[in-house]
Amino acid sequence: MNPTFLEGAPMSLIATFRLGTRLFWRDKAVLLGTVVTPVGLAVGMPLLLNVVESASLATSVFQSALSLLLAITAFMSVTVALTAQRDQLLLKRLRTTGLTDGQILFGQIVSTATQTVAMIVLSTVAVRVLAGVPLPDDPLGFAAIVIAGSVVMALLGAAYTAAVPRAELASAYTMPVFLVAGVSAGAMGPIPLPDWLEPVLDLLPTTAVVNAVRTGDLAVAALILAGWTVAGLVAIRLWFRWEPRRS
């Protein structure tokens, strides 16, 4: 990423942000996959458990489901959007404007992260009203970790596009990420995992966010997310492709 990527153009940044947002809300297929499905899961599962079990179990399941929202609404949707724009030579065209490479990516990442935060807020309110899940004790801390988690997952999704050969494969390629994020945060139900694996999975950004929400301890999560941020930026710098592969 260019060190001068914010130089003199907050207007441009707002423009890319708006562009990303506008395209997101226009695409019905993307909305179904990255909004309706995860929000449905994050609200529906606690709702069901509140009825058949208890509010405390519903709370725990909702917290786990945050990993799904992050994996789908942030990571997957940015991967899908950027690979589509890459393969349609839209990223290439965006580079013909006055925008820097950093601004183009940053606008998309911030736009996706904003949608993710909005979905999480919406789900949090919905499960409070519908499933008796209490609002977070520390709303500011909750907001901070959710925002940070959304930005980091969107950043990682942007970096991950380098691994996706073609846009049609974007959803399939992000599936494993979604599964690992869900399983490791307990969102797929109690799946027995080997002892050595758990501390490793705790290092995932999604698990870090879920753990922070559960325990209220933000420091560890902040450290983990900072590590992933560096990894994401380095990966983008090294491998990000602005045009489809021609071989």
Next chain:
Amino acid sequence: MTAIEVNGLRKSHRGFEAVKGVSFEVGEGQIFALLGRNGAGKTTTIEVLAGFQRADGGTVRVLGLDPYADRTALRRRTGIMLQEAGFFPDLTVAQTVDTWRGLIAAPRPRDEALELAGLAGKRGTKVRQLSGGEKRRLDLALALLGRPDVLFLDEPTTGMDPEARRATWGVVRDLAGQGTTILLTTHYLEEAQRLASTMAIMDAGEVVAAGDMAETLAAQAGRVAFRMPAHVHPADLPLPVTLEGGTAVCRAEDPDLAAQTLLTWAAERGLRLAGLEVRTATLEDLFLESAR
């Protein structure tokens, strides 16, 4: 002032050398045509000049800057019509231009850009409903939005109807008149001949002919063509000709003089030179001769 300087440019795509040591210069406010067959390396050269690809060798300067290293600074001063790039298909023409205006510092007003590109009547049409030539016009509108100092046009008029093409020539000329430096590629040699003051013909990654358009063409042989009269052998003619089907073609520095010689010869023998055609060299002649 030189606006574009290319010196010994080399560029390979995974071992395939697409551009092999190309050099040329374009002065400020000039229109320069980069010509050559499919695969000659024109797009590769333009994309290096516009900072999309990094040169493997040689030096390239646009407005005194390195297009790859200084691409942030340069992007604000250049416009480019790529040979191929996408649009957001669900936006209308007006929405597309408005979106792009938001990404450019000090853009032209939307209607001015649409007017220049001849798209004023299509404001409300969705991009996915535009015809091929209309999409090309939208491409042009976007390239002109930022009032660039240097404009790269990679096959700007491909797919445009004759009227739109002429209108585009007018726009290009006006911009050059206002000081914009323009580098264009085209397969319409008439277009290049009419627009450009200098040119280079590339073939297989190398420049095979280059220079001032008028001078180069003046130095080129003209052509006299006529249908070969029956029972006449090429060796009987006063000037050497080549046969292209039933047509005899004579190349000469001064085609008028050659035509006179041939007509006199024919008159003496009571022959007619049917379908006689006399013309000075065109860029097409030069192209077909150089790009072999």
